[in-house]
Amino acid sequence: MRRIQSVLITALLLSTAAHAETPRDFLTRFEKEAGATASVERGGRFFASKQGSDWSCTSCHTERPTQPGRHVKTDKPIQPLAPAANAVRFTDTGKVDKWFGRNCNDVLSRVCTAQEKADVLAWLMAQK
Amino acid sequence: MKKRRPVLLPALALLIALPAYADRYPVPKNAPYQEECASCHMAYPPQLLDANSWRAVMNGLPKHFGTDASVDEKHRVPIVDFLTRNAGGGKTGVTVDASGKPLLRISETARFVRKHRELSAATFKRASIKSPANCGACHTGAAEGDYNDDHVRIPK
Numbered sequence: 001m002r003r004i005q006s007v008l009i010t011a012l013l014l015s016t017a018a019h020a021e022t023p024r025d026f027l028t029r030f031e032k033e034a035g036a037t038a039s040v041e042r043g044g045r046f047f048a049s050k051q052g053s054d055w056s057c058t059s060c061h062t063e064r065p066t067q068p069g070r071h072v073k074t075d076k077p078i079q080p081l082a083p084a085a086n087a088v089r090f091t092d093t094g095k096v097d098k099w100f101g102r103n104c105n106d107v108l109s110r111v112c113t114a115q116e117k118a119d120v121l122a123w124l125m126a127q128k
Numbered sequence: 129m130k131k132r133r134p135v136l137l138p139a140l141a142l143l144i145a146l147p148a149y150a151d152r153y154p155v156p157k158n159a160p161y162q163e164e165c166a167s168c169h170m171a172y173p174p175q176l177l178d179a180n181s182w183r184a185v186m187n188g189l190p191k192h193f194g195t196d197a198s199v200d201e202k203h204r205v206p207i208v209d210f211l212t213r214n215a216g217g218g219k220t221g222v223t224v225d226a227s228g229k230p231l232l233r234i235s236e237t238a239r240f241v242r243k244h245r246e247l248s249a250a251t252f253k254r255a256s257i258k259s260p261a262n263c264g265a266c267h268t269g270a271a272e273g274d275y276n277d278d279h280v281r282i283p284k
Contacts, residue, residue, distance in 0.1 A: 015163075067268070069167070071168050073168075073194065073195065073258075073259070074168055074169040074258070074261065074262060075257070075258045075259075075262055076167075076168060076169050076170070098198075098200075101196070102195070102196040102197065104197060105196040106195055106196050115237075120233065
Protein backbone atom coordinates (compact mmCIF):
# COMPACT_ATOMS: atom_id res chain seq x y z
CA MET A 1 0.00 0.00 0.00
CA ARG A 2 2.78 2.37 1.04
CA ARG A 3 4.63 1.40 -2.10
CA ILE A 4 1.65 2.22 -4.35
CA GLN A 5 1.18 5.51 -2.57
CA SER A 6 4.75 6.62 -3.10
CA VAL A 7 4.65 5.56 -6.75
CA LEU A 8 1.50 7.61 -7.21
CA ILE A 9 3.02 10.64 -5.53
CA THR A 10 6.17 10.39 -7.64
CA ALA A 11 4.06 10.12 -10.79
CA LEU A 12 2.07 13.17 -9.75
CA LEU A 13 5.21 15.17 -9.05
CA LEU A 14 6.73 14.15 -12.36
CA SER A 15 3.61 15.04 -14.32
CA THR A 16 3.21 18.47 -12.71
CA ALA A 17 6.90 19.16 -13.29
CA ALA A 18 6.44 18.38 -16.99
CA HIS A 19 3.46 20.68 -17.40
CA ALA A 20 3.71 23.66 -15.07
CA GLU A 21 6.99 25.05 -16.42
CA THR A 22 8.05 28.67 -16.48
CA PRO A 23 10.35 30.57 -18.86
CA ARG A 24 12.97 30.49 -16.09
CA ASP A 25 12.83 26.65 -15.98
CA PHE A 26 13.56 26.57 -19.70
CA LEU A 27 16.41 29.06 -19.35
CA THR A 28 17.94 26.91 -16.58
CA ARG A 29 17.56 23.80 -18.74
CA PHE A 30 19.19 25.36 -21.83
CA GLU A 31 22.04 26.89 -19.80
CA LYS A 32 22.69 23.54 -18.16
CA GLU A 33 22.71 21.77 -21.56
CA ALA A 34 25.04 24.45 -22.97
CA GLY A 35 27.29 24.41 -19.90
CA ALA A 36 27.42 28.22 -20.01
CA THR A 37 25.29 31.20 -19.03
CA ALA A 38 23.09 33.02 -21.54
CA SER A 39 23.87 36.36 -23.15
CA VAL A 40 20.91 38.71 -23.68
CA GLU A 41 22.87 40.75 -26.20
CA ARG A 42 23.93 37.75 -28.28
CA GLY A 43 20.29 36.52 -28.18
CA GLY A 44 19.05 39.83 -29.61
CA ARG A 45 21.54 39.68 -32.45
CA PHE A 46 20.67 36.04 -33.20
CA PHE A 47 16.94 36.87 -33.28
CA ALA A 48 17.36 39.62 -35.88
CA SER A 49 19.94 38.04 -38.21
CA LYS A 50 19.16 36.16 -41.41
CA GLN A 51 22.14 33.80 -41.20
CA GLY A 52 22.17 33.01 -44.89
CA SER A 53 18.48 32.24 -45.47
CA ASP A 54 15.52 34.42 -46.52
CA TRP A 55 14.12 34.61 -43.02
CA SER A 56 15.17 35.66 -39.54
CA CYS A 57 13.13 35.14 -36.38
CA THR A 58 11.94 38.74 -36.82
CA SER A 59 10.37 37.88 -40.22
CA CYS A 60 7.38 36.42 -38.35
CA HIS A 61 7.84 37.54 -34.73
CA THR A 62 8.90 41.17 -35.53
CA GLU A 63 11.77 43.10 -33.98
CA ARG A 64 9.54 43.88 -31.01
CA PRO A 65 8.27 40.49 -29.81
CA THR A 66 6.11 42.15 -27.15
CA GLN A 67 3.90 43.01 -30.16
CA PRO A 68 1.91 40.54 -32.27
CA GLY A 69 3.59 39.31 -35.45
CA ARG A 70 2.44 37.85 -38.76
CA HIS A 71 3.50 34.72 -40.60
CA VAL A 72 5.65 36.09 -43.43
CA LYS A 73 4.18 33.68 -45.99
CA THR A 74 0.56 33.13 -44.94
CA ASP A 75 -0.07 36.49 -43.21
CA LYS A 76 -1.73 34.77 -40.23
CA PRO A 77 -1.41 36.81 -37.03
CA ILE A 78 0.93 35.38 -34.36
CA GLN A 79 0.56 36.30 -30.68
CA PRO A 80 3.58 37.99 -29.02
CA LEU A 81 6.55 35.72 -28.29
CA ALA A 82 7.87 37.63 -25.25
CA PRO A 83 6.61 36.05 -22.00
CA ALA A 84 5.96 39.52 -20.51
CA ALA A 85 3.35 40.14 -23.20
CA ASN A 86 1.96 36.61 -23.50
CA ALA A 87 1.81 34.46 -20.35
CA VAL A 88 1.45 31.12 -22.18
CA ARG A 89 4.87 31.39 -23.85
CA PHE A 90 7.58 29.02 -22.61
CA THR A 91 5.25 27.07 -20.31
CA ASP A 92 4.89 23.84 -22.32
CA THR A 93 7.84 21.59 -23.19
CA GLY A 94 6.14 19.95 -26.16
CA LYS A 95 5.36 23.32 -27.73
CA VAL A 96 8.75 24.89 -27.05
CA ASP A 97 10.72 21.92 -28.44
CA LYS A 98 8.43 21.57 -31.47
CA TRP A 99 8.66 25.23 -32.52
CA PHE A 100 12.39 25.59 -31.88
CA GLY A 101 12.75 22.50 -34.08
CA ARG A 102 10.60 23.82 -36.94
CA ASN A 103 11.65 27.47 -36.86
CA CYS A 104 15.39 26.90 -36.41
CA ASN A 105 15.30 24.53 -39.38
CA ASP A 106 13.51 27.18 -41.48
CA VAL A 107 15.95 29.95 -40.59
CA LEU A 108 19.26 28.07 -40.09
CA SER A 109 18.65 24.79 -41.97
CA ARG A 110 19.75 23.00 -38.78
CA VAL A 111 18.71 22.64 -35.14
CA CYS A 112 19.53 25.49 -32.75
CA THR A 113 22.24 24.77 -30.18
CA ALA A 114 21.39 24.87 -26.47
CA GLN A 115 23.48 28.06 -26.24
CA GLU A 116 21.45 29.75 -29.00
CA LYS A 117 18.19 28.76 -27.32
CA ALA A 118 19.42 30.05 -23.95
CA ASP A 119 20.54 33.36 -25.51
CA VAL A 120 17.27 33.93 -27.43
CA LEU A 121 15.14 33.09 -24.41
CA ALA A 122 17.18 35.38 -22.13
CA TRP A 123 16.68 38.20 -24.66
CA LEU A 124 12.93 37.48 -24.98
CA MET A 125 12.58 37.49 -21.18
CA ALA A 126 14.29 40.89 -21.08
CA GLN A 127 11.72 42.45 -23.47
CA LYS A 128 9.08 44.28 -21.41
CA MET B 129 -54.71 29.27 -53.17
CA LYS B 130 -54.88 28.71 -49.46
CA LYS B 131 -54.61 24.96 -49.95
CA ARG B 132 -51.25 25.08 -51.80
CA ARG B 133 -49.35 26.96 -49.15
CA PRO B 134 -48.18 24.00 -47.05
CA VAL B 135 -46.58 22.45 -50.15
CA LEU B 136 -44.95 25.67 -51.29
CA LEU B 137 -43.30 26.43 -47.99
CA PRO B 138 -41.19 23.25 -47.75
CA ALA B 139 -40.31 23.58 -51.43
CA LEU B 140 -39.14 27.13 -50.83
CA ALA B 141 -37.13 26.04 -47.79
CA LEU B 142 -35.42 23.37 -49.91
CA LEU B 143 -34.55 25.90 -52.61
CA ILE B 144 -32.93 28.16 -50.03
CA ALA B 145 -31.14 25.25 -48.36
CA LEU B 146 -29.65 23.76 -51.54
CA PRO B 147 -27.34 26.57 -52.71
CA ALA B 148 -26.31 27.17 -49.10
CA TYR B 149 -25.08 23.58 -48.88
CA ALA B 150 -22.72 23.96 -51.87
CA ASP B 151 -20.72 26.78 -50.27
CA ARG B 152 -20.48 25.58 -46.66
CA TYR B 153 -17.45 23.58 -45.57
CA PRO B 154 -17.35 23.69 -41.77
CA VAL B 155 -14.27 21.99 -40.31
CA PRO B 156 -15.34 19.14 -38.00
CA LYS B 157 -13.93 19.48 -34.46
CA ASN B 158 -10.66 17.62 -33.95
CA ALA B 159 -8.11 18.54 -31.30
CA PRO B 160 -4.88 17.24 -32.95
CA TYR B 161 -5.82 18.88 -36.27
CA GLN B 162 -6.44 22.25 -34.60
CA GLU B 163 -3.26 21.95 -32.55
CA GLU B 164 -0.92 20.97 -35.40
CA CYS B 165 -2.49 22.41 -38.56
CA ALA B 166 -3.93 25.78 -37.58
CA SER B 167 -0.94 27.78 -36.25
CA CYS B 168 0.59 28.93 -39.53
CA HIS B 169 -2.70 29.24 -41.45
CA MET B 170 -6.41 28.58 -40.93
CA ALA B 171 -7.54 24.97 -40.50
CA TYR B 172 -8.42 24.14 -44.12
CA PRO B 173 -11.67 22.22 -44.72
CA PRO B 174 -10.86 18.50 -45.14
CA GLN B 175 -13.72 18.32 -47.68
CA LEU B 176 -11.74 20.30 -50.28
CA LEU B 177 -9.07 17.65 -51.02
CA ASP B 178 -9.54 13.93 -51.60
CA ALA B 179 -8.04 11.28 -49.30
CA ASN B 180 -5.01 10.61 -51.52
CA SER B 181 -4.14 14.31 -51.53
CA TRP B 182 -4.34 14.48 -47.73
CA ARG B 183 -2.11 11.40 -47.43
CA ALA B 184 0.42 13.08 -49.72
CA VAL B 185 0.31 16.34 -47.71
CA MET B 186 0.76 14.39 -44.46
CA ASN B 187 3.72 12.42 -45.87
CA GLY B 188 5.68 15.57 -46.72
CA LEU B 189 5.42 17.72 -43.59
CA PRO B 190 9.18 18.27 -42.98
CA LYS B 191 9.23 20.06 -46.38
CA HIS B 192 5.78 21.68 -46.46
CA PHE B 193 5.50 24.52 -49.00
CA GLY B 194 8.93 25.89 -48.12
CA THR B 195 8.60 25.47 -44.37
CA ASP B 196 9.16 22.79 -41.72
CA ALA B 197 5.77 21.60 -40.40
CA SER B 198 6.98 18.29 -38.88
CA VAL B 199 4.55 16.55 -36.55
CA ASP B 200 5.55 13.59 -34.37
CA GLU B 201 3.97 10.20 -35.20
CA LYS B 202 1.79 10.26 -32.09
CA HIS B 203 -0.10 13.24 -33.53
CA ARG B 204 0.40 12.62 -37.25
CA VAL B 205 -1.45 9.27 -37.33
CA PRO B 206 -4.75 10.54 -35.83
CA ILE B 207 -4.63 13.60 -38.13
CA VAL B 208 -4.26 11.40 -41.24
CA ASP B 209 -7.23 9.40 -39.97
CA PHE B 210 -9.31 12.54 -39.38
CA LEU B 211 -8.49 14.10 -42.77
CA THR B 212 -9.10 10.96 -44.83
CA ARG B 213 -12.38 10.24 -43.00
CA ASN B 214 -13.67 13.75 -43.80
CA ALA B 215 -12.05 14.13 -47.22
CA GLY B 216 -13.94 15.17 -50.34
CA GLY B 217 -13.79 13.28 -53.60
CA GLY B 218 -17.42 12.89 -54.62
CA LYS B 219 -19.03 16.29 -54.96
CA THR B 220 -15.73 18.16 -54.83
CA GLY B 221 -14.11 15.88 -57.43
CA VAL B 222 -10.90 13.87 -57.44
CA THR B 223 -7.96 16.18 -56.71
CA VAL B 224 -5.15 15.12 -59.04
CA ASP B 225 -2.95 17.00 -61.49
CA ALA B 226 -2.86 16.38 -65.26
CA SER B 227 -0.53 13.39 -64.84
CA GLY B 228 -2.78 11.82 -62.19
CA LYS B 229 -0.59 12.70 -59.18
CA PRO B 230 -2.42 13.85 -56.02
CA LEU B 231 -2.49 17.66 -55.71
CA LEU B 232 -1.24 19.12 -52.44
CA ARG B 233 -3.00 22.46 -52.77
CA ILE B 234 -6.74 23.17 -52.57
CA SER B 235 -5.93 26.30 -54.57
CA GLU B 236 -4.72 24.17 -57.52
CA THR B 237 -7.75 21.89 -57.73
CA ALA B 238 -9.99 22.13 -60.81
CA ARG B 239 -12.92 23.13 -58.64
CA PHE B 240 -11.00 25.99 -56.99
CA VAL B 241 -9.73 27.27 -60.34
CA ARG B 242 -13.26 27.17 -61.78
CA LYS B 243 -14.80 29.02 -58.82
CA HIS B 244 -12.11 31.72 -58.92
CA ARG B 245 -11.59 32.15 -62.69
CA GLU B 246 -12.82 35.75 -62.55
CA LEU B 247 -9.92 36.78 -60.29
CA SER B 248 -6.55 37.65 -61.83
CA ALA B 249 -3.20 36.39 -60.57
CA ALA B 250 -2.36 40.00 -59.67
CA THR B 251 -5.38 40.19 -57.34
CA PHE B 252 -4.18 37.13 -55.41
CA LYS B 253 -0.71 38.72 -55.07
CA ARG B 254 -1.93 41.99 -53.47
CA ALA B 255 -0.16 42.76 -50.20
CA SER B 256 -3.50 42.49 -48.40
CA ILE B 257 -4.07 38.95 -49.78
CA LYS B 258 -0.61 37.49 -50.55
CA SER B 259 -1.76 34.10 -51.82
CA PRO B 260 -4.78 32.11 -53.06
CA ALA B 261 -4.24 29.97 -49.93
CA ASN B 262 -5.25 32.93 -47.74
CA CYS B 263 -8.96 32.10 -47.98
CA GLY B 264 -9.90 34.34 -45.04
CA ALA B 265 -8.57 37.47 -46.76
CA CYS B 266 -11.63 37.43 -49.07
CA HIS B 267 -14.07 34.96 -47.48
CA THR B 268 -14.96 36.82 -44.31
CA GLY B 269 -16.72 33.72 -42.93
CA ALA B 270 -13.94 31.23 -43.80
CA ALA B 271 -13.23 30.48 -40.13
CA GLU B 272 -16.82 29.16 -39.84
CA GLY B 273 -16.62 27.35 -43.17
CA ASP B 274 -18.80 29.93 -44.96
CA TYR B 275 -17.76 30.48 -48.60
CA ASN B 276 -21.05 32.06 -49.76
CA ASP B 277 -20.65 34.78 -52.45
CA ASP B 278 -22.56 37.22 -50.23
CA HIS B 279 -19.78 37.10 -47.64
CA VAL B 280 -16.87 37.69 -50.01
CA ARG B 281 -15.03 41.00 -49.76
CA ILE B 282 -11.90 41.40 -51.88
CA PRO B 283 -9.48 43.72 -50.06
CA LYS B 284 -7.78 46.54 -52.01
